[in-house]
Amino acid sequence: MARAGPIGVQRMLDADRAEDVTQEIWLAVVRGLPRLRDPARFTPWLFAIARRSVIDRLRTEYAREHETPARDEAPVEDPIEAVVARAELVDGLASMPVMEREVLVLHYLEDLSVHDCAQICQVPVGTVKSRLNRARRLLREHLNGKGYRS
Numbered sequence: 001m002a003r004a005g006p007i008g009v010q011r012m013l014d015a016d017r018a019e020d021v022t023q024e025i026w027l028a029v030v031r032g033l034p035r036l037r038d039p040a041r042f043t044p045w046l047f048a049i050a051r052r053s054v055i056d057r058l059r060t061e062y063a064r065e066h067e068t069p070a071r072d073e074a075p076v077e078d079p080i081e082a083v084v085a086r087a088e089l090v091d092g093l094a095s096m097p098v099m100e101r102e103v104l105v106l107h108y109l110e111d112l113s114v115h116d117c118a119q120i121c122q123v124p125v126g127t128v129k130s131r132l133n134r135a136r137r138l139l140r141e142h143l144n145g146k147g148y149r150s
Contacts, residue, residue: 011093011105012054025053047112047120051102058098092142100135103128 009025010018028049036045093101099121106117107128114132118125 009050009054011109012101013057017057021050021053021057025050028053043112044116044119047106047110047116048122051120054102055098088143088146088148089139092139092146095142096135096138100131100138103131104135104139107132 009022012018013021025046029046032045032049036042093104096104102121103117106112106120107114112120114125114128117128121128
């Protein structure tokens with residue numbers, strides 16, 4: 001199975017979708033590499049490609065969801081406490097609006113600066129800061145609602 005590596009796709013999508021999108025990203029990187037003028041900007045360039053690919057996939061699926069009825073699938077529970085905690089965190093991220101989830105993943109899970117996040121998302125630094133603030137609040141509320149206390 002192809003791994004998303006440093007681009008955080010697996011944190012934005014489930015494993016199956018992440019694998020497909022990751023392959024699309026690396027294909028776009030290989031095709032676009034000759035046009036990269038400043039090799040020092042490779043990481044933000046890569047994240048921008050990944051961001052566009054994830055957003056395109058989510059838009060396509062969103063449109064498809066509104067065309068066909070959703071299937072009822074019950075989540076499989078695992079009794080191991082650490083797995084449950086991780087699942088709650090993933091669930092909290094999944095329930096978050098895409099823009100807030102994106103900056104949270106980029107900043108905290110991919111360890112990018114607020115400035116780099118702003119470049120990747122093509123928004124001002126202040127917008128990234130406000131999205132991070134909102135994302136932290138939403139995640140805290142989600143986890144508190146599930147019985148986790150900070």
